[in-house]
Amino acid sequence: MDIKEILFKLSDAVSIGNITDASQIAFEELSKYAKTLQNGINVIGEIKGESDYTLMLEAHIDEVGFVVTDIDEDGFLTVKNCGGIDLRALPSRTVVIHGKEKVTGVFCATPPHLGGVKEYDDISVLKIDTLLGEKAKDIIAVGDLVTFNQKAVDLRGSRVTGKSLDNRAGVACLLLLAEKLSDKKLPFNVVFAFTDAEELGCRGAKTAAFSISPDEAIVLDVSFADAPDVPNNDCGKLSGGAMIGMSPILDKGISKTLISIAKENNMPYQTEVMGGRTGTNSDVISISKSGVKTGLVSIPLRNMHTDVEIIDIKDIESVCDLLFKCILKGGNA
Amino acid sequence: MIELLKQLCSLDGTSGDEGAARDFVISQIKDYCEYKVDNLGNIIAFKKGKNAPAKKVLIDAHLDEVGLIITHIENDGFLRFKIVGGIDTAALLCRRVKISGKIPGVIGCKPVHLCDGDERKKLPDADSLYIDIGVSSADEANTYVAVGDCAVMCSDFTVTGDKILTKALDDRVGCLVLIDLLKQDAEYDFYASFSVQEEVGLRGAGVVAFAVEPDAAIVIDGTTAADVAGVAAAKQVCRQGEGAVVSFMDGATSYDREYYNAALNSGIKAQSKCAVAGGNNAGAIHLSRGGVRTLALSVPCRYIHTAGSVCDMRDIITVRDLAKYMVDQIAGGKL
Numbered sequence: 001m002d003i004k005e006i007l008f009k010l011s012d013a014v015s016i017g018n019i020t021d022a023s024q025i026a027f028e029e030l031s032k033y034a035k036t037l038q039n040g041i042n043v044i045g046e047i048k049g050e051s052d053y054t055l056m057l058e059a060h061i062d063e064v065g066f067v068v069t070d071i072d073e074d075g076f077l078t079v080k081n082c083g084g085i086d087l088r089a090l091p092s093r094t095v096v097i098h099g100k101e102k103v104t105g106v107f108c109a110t111p112p113h114l115g116g117v118k119e120y121d122d123i124s125v126l127k128i129d130t131l132l133g134e135k136a137k138d139i140i141a142v143g144d145l146v147t148f149n150q151k152a153v154d155l156r157g158s159r160v161t162g163k164s165l166d167n168r169a170g171v172a173c174l175l176l177l178a179e180k181l182s183d184k185k186l187p188f189n190v191v192f193a194f195t196d197a198e199e200l201g202c203r204g205a206k207t208a209a210f211s212i213s214p215d216e217a218i219v220l221d222v223s224f225a226d227a228p229d230v231p232n233n234d235c236g237k238l239s240g241g242a243m244i245g246m247s248p249i250l251d252k253g254i255s256k257t258l259i260s261i262a263k264e265n266n267m268p269y270q271t272e273v274m275g276g277r278t279g280t281n282s283d284v285i286s287i288s289k290s291g292v293k294t295g296l297v298s299i300p301l302r303n304m305h306t307d308v309e310i311i312d313i314k315d316i317e318s319v320c321d322l323l324f325k326c327i328l329k330g331g332n333a
Numbered sequence: 334m335i336e337l338l339k340q341l342c343s344l345d346g347t348s349g350d351e352g353a354a355r356d357f358v359i360s361q362i363k364d365y366c367e368y369k370v371d372n373l374g375n376i377i378a379f380k381k382g383k384n385a386p387a388k389k390v391l392i393d394a395h396l397d398e399v400g401l402i403i404t405h406i407e408n409d410g411f412l413r414f415k416i417v418g419g420i421d422t423a424a425l426l427c428r429r430v431k432i433s434g435k436i437p438g439v440i441g442c443k444p445v446h447l448c449d450g451d452e453r454k455k456l457p458d459a460d461s462l463y464i465d466i467g468v469s470s471a472d473e474a475n476t477y478v479a480v481g482d483c484a485v486m487c488s489d490f491t492v493t494g495d496k497i498l499t500k501a502l503d504d505r506v507g508c509l510v511l512i513d514l515l516k517q518d519a520e521y522d523f524y525a526s527f528s529v530q531e532e533v534g535l536r537g538a539g540v541v542a543f544a545v546e547p548d549a550a551i552v553i554d555g556t557t558a559a560d561v562a563g564v565a566a567a568k569q570v571c572r573q574g575e576g577a578v579v580s581f582m583d584g585a586t587s588y589d590r591e592y593y594n595a596a597l598n599s600g601i602k603a604q605s606k607c608a609v610a611g612g613n614n615a616g617a618i619h620l621s622r623g624g625v626r627t628l629a630l631s632v633p634c635r636y637i638h639t640a641g642s643v644c645d646m647r648d649i650i651t652v653r654d655l656a657k658y659m660v661d662q663i664a665g666g667k668l
Contacts, residue, residue, distance in 0.1 A: 076562035089426035092639030155467025306427035308439035
């Protein structure tokens with residue numbers, strides 16, 4: 001598998017609400033290595049092992065976006081954001097409106113002295129120009145979804161930028177892992193889950209964890225990487241390897257196992273310590289049914305929830321390698 | 334014309350760094366007129382018409398666009414920059430950029446999750462912004478960029494009906510109009526300038542006007558159209574689809590009223606610019622030497638000076654037609 005190729009494909013595609021393009025790509029790719037089923041956006045695939053013990057590997061596949069709440073006579077849309085989005089960065093940003101057909105629109109950017117936005121505290125004043133004028137109502141309806149419009153590209157070295165790398169980077173990593181595990185004898189069952197609606201409150205992971213009923217879970221997501229305006233104690237280092245989560249809500253054994261495997265193999269890693277909930281699907285998977293031992297590994301990412309997210313392909317590869325070694329070694333089981 | 338506009342807008346031409354735009358324009362006009370490039374990089378073209386003109390007319394559009402200039406490379410490889418021309422900070426946040434026409438980068442910003450309430454509402458100081466090209470040291474950065482390099486905001490080129498959505502429409506629409514006029518047969522001789530450094534103070538057009546010494550000038554530019562949701566009619570300045578925008582007064586110029594009236598009453602679709610704001614190369618040209626009678630015809634442009642600016646092709650056509658009409662009226666001695 002060419003990790004960059006699959007990552008770019010996943011990043012350029014859309015999965016939000018009823019739009020399942022990215023999850024369809026993930027489903028097709030995962031089907032090569034695992035027995036799969038798809039339920040809405042949630043994609044689940046299993047590689048059987050030698051015991052009944054089940055490890056769930058989870059990455060959410062949905063992305064942040066918007067939903068149309070009003071269309072005016074001149075073709076301007078009012079929207080509500082789905083997931084946390086920096087309103088200050090929206091003016092003049094192009095988006096795709098998923099109406100009867102795909103429409104490229106742009107957030108209005110009227111200068112403040114001509115009545116434009118002065119304070120960014122209410123998304124309802126940030127209108128989208130559909131360029132369609134009065135014809136907008138023929139193509140777009142209230143409830144239609146809107147996503148960022150950006151194709152992934154290379155930066156220098158192994159760093160890349162695009163939209164939805166949160167969390168297509170995690171999905172790509174698990175697809176690479178599935179390929180690597182597919183011809184190995186596994187000590188236990190490994191179930192992959194690419195879940196929906198994380199950005200709206202970890203919803204897909206809740207139902208996936210219920211259905212899979214795992215003994216143990218590792219969540220793979222992205223987390224904040226260093227940048228000039230990000231406080232040091234809030235972030236990891238881009239290109240610094242897996243960010244191994246440590247938190248009161250995470251299983252200490254899994255965190256320790258991951259760290260010791262990274263150390264034994266001289267793999268790059270960093271720890272991410274949180275004071276409670278993690279803001280990832282590990283928050284809900286860990287309290288599914290009668291409780292699931294849950295670990296969290298994050299890929300460092302810059303500019304989260306924008307269409308210029310940045311990750312390092314090498315981080316994806318090293319996280320994949322860490323999980324691969326962890327599973328073959330018998331995991332935490 | 335749309336294909337040519339796409340090519341023009343795709344060129345990077347921050348003020349003072351107009352080389353790529355200049356070369357392309359020359360490739361388009363060289364078979365249709367005489368031209369020279371002056372000391373600042375302005376293209377001054379002379380179009381031979383069928384008749385000698387009663388008045389020497391200069392028609393101007395600017396080559397440059399707003400952009401960024403790299404001022405410092407941090408130890409960890411991040412690039413600091415200054416804004417060239419007027420760009421609202423909101424247009425820069427989380428924006429993909431291209432440096433020196435080839436190195437991709439992004440303007441980073443603190444994730445919204447880590448911003449507190451007040452931070453989320455207010456734009457950051459422009460000086461706090463930085464470009465990330467994916468390197469992790471100054472040494473590495475230095476192999477790709479140098480201080481003084483320019484960058485522009487990236488965008489696609491989207492066509493929806495008559496609407497065009499892309500960067501640099503200000504003022505590649507003007508360049509498009511001039512190229513089109515130079516390619517056509519002309520009734521009267523006229524001069525055309527593709528001028529540099531408009532966005533940093535109308536600098537190129539001033540020296541062009543001195544050199545050409547015109548009797549009259551027509552400036553073709555993009556102007557703010559605020560005909561969008563949430564803006565009161567009185568503040569909209571002009572409206573898309575309503576034709577060429579004719580200025581009576583802006584922040585830099587009080588225009589020749591005879592030309593203004595003639596342009597509005599030509600029979601070609603036109604509207605007044607209903608705001609005394611902004612400015613364009615007329616500000617430099619009309620004060621050249623002993624003064625030049627000047628007209629401004631603008632294309633209404635939404636979200637001007639951003640990577641997501643929008644013009645209407647119908648307006649571009651009316652600006653071209655009205656410019657041709659006014660050149661003929663003035664050069665023909667009727668005005």
